[in-house]
Every structure is written in C-alpha cells, then in structure tokens.
Amino acid sequence: MRNLAIKWMSILAVLLYIMYGHFPVGNAHAASFNGSVQECIDHPKKCDSNSTSDSKQKKSPSSTSTSSVVSVWDIIKMVFALIFVIALLYCLLKFINKKSRSYQNNRLIQNFGGTPLGGNKSLQMVKVGNRLLVIGVGEDIHLVKEIDDKDEVTALMNQYNQQLEQSLEPRDIITKLTNTIKTHVKKDEQGTSSSFKHLLVNQLDALKKERKTVMKEMEQMENKHDE
Incomplete structure (x- = not known):
C-alpha cells in the first residue's frame, strides 16, 4: 500500500x-x-x-x-x-x-474496543472469525460473554465500520491536523506567557532587594551622622 x-x-x-x-x-x-x-x-x-x-x-x-x-x-x-x-x-x-x-475486515482477530475498569482491569470486545466475544482482562483473561444474536452482531459490526470510516475520512485527517497545530500554538503561547511572568517576578524581586539595600545604607549613613 x-x-x-x-x-x-x-x-x-x-x-x-x-x-x-x-x-x-x-x-x-x-x-x-x-x-x-x-x-x-x-x-x-x-x-x-x-x-x-x-x-x-x-x-x-x-x-x-x-x-x-x-x-x-x-x-x-x-x-x-x-x-x-x-x-x-x-x-x-x-x-x-x-x-x-x-485489511481490517479480513483479519481473523479484531479488537472492537474496550473500557478500563480500574486497577489494571478492563473489558474488551473482540471479534474472532465470525464470533463476537466480551473478554475481561486483569491478572488473567477470561471470557465474560459471547454475543450470539446475529442482529446484535451485525449492528455492532456496522457501528464499528462507521467509526473506522469516519476516523479515516480525509476531512477528519485535515481537522486532526489543524487541531494539533492549534494545540501546539496554544502551548507555545502559554510557554511564552509563563516565561514573561517568571521574568517579571524576578525583576520585581530584584527591585525589592535593591530597595532594601538602599534603605539599609541610608540608615547606616544617618546613624553615622548622629554619632
């Protein structure tokens, strides 16, 4: 290909x-x-x-x-x-x-997706040949249920194919590309704003320290003048 x-x-x-x-x-x-x-x-x-x-x-x-x-x-x-x-x-x-x-449809074993259940456990739906299985994955793998209803199997397969087709559409690829570009631009803007804020805080701290040193010098000069 x-x-x-x-x-x-x-x-x-x-x-x-x-x-x-x-x-x-x-x-x-x-x-x-x-x-x-x-x-x-x-x-x-x-x-x-x-x-x-x-x-x-x-x-x-x-x-x-x-x-x-x-x-x-x-x-x-x-x-x-x-x-x-x-x-x-x-x-x-x-x-x-x-x-x-x-190519996806001709594979013998297909993963239709799953959902995490917490604690390194998840529930997966797998197609093996023409059989649709619900499998629990954790410390071990065990069969939860086999979907026998043909109408339900065809409905789930059609839904999976539609989701796959939509994810591979050219317009979706273009939108994903634009979204990634936008996220990178936002991250750059956030990075520049945070760096500017950090620089401003450092400058303010430096001004405060300089002001304190000047005040101390003035107090020392006044004390010497009084003596």
Missing part, C-alpha cells in the same frame, strides 16, 4: 511539472556602437544607422516584457490544476482508506 501511494505521488509530481514547467520567459537583446568618435565624424551616415538600430533595440524589451506577463488563461489553468490536484489527493486518500478498511 505504501508503494502504491508513492507511485501516485510521483504521477502527481509529473503532472504538476507538465502543467507548470513551461512558462514563457522574455529575453531582451541590446547592441551598442563600437566605433570611435573620429569614425562617427568621418562617417555620419554610419553613426546615424547605428543610433536608429539602438533605438529600435531599446524598444524591443518593452514588447518582450508585455509578452512575458501572465495572462488570464494562465490563471484559469492554474485554478483548474489546483482543483485537479485536490480531487486527485481526495481520491487517493479514499482509495487508501478502503484498502485499510478491507
């Missing part, structure tokens, strides 16, 4: 290179008169022809620069390419989710 994802990513990179790798670039050329002043005096016609060619070549960069500006069609192509890339990534994620879900 990992090799398949790498293959799709390489195809996507090739498509992006084909779409964006061939933008026109404007080129400007310049020429100058290589003769001396004496040659220009001796041959004024030649000097005039060179000056006219220079003026024409000075005008050419403006035309090339206008041709190198991105047109509206290029913007439309970029928008459609972006939509295509997003759709391709969404389809790729859906395909990977289906493969992972089918």
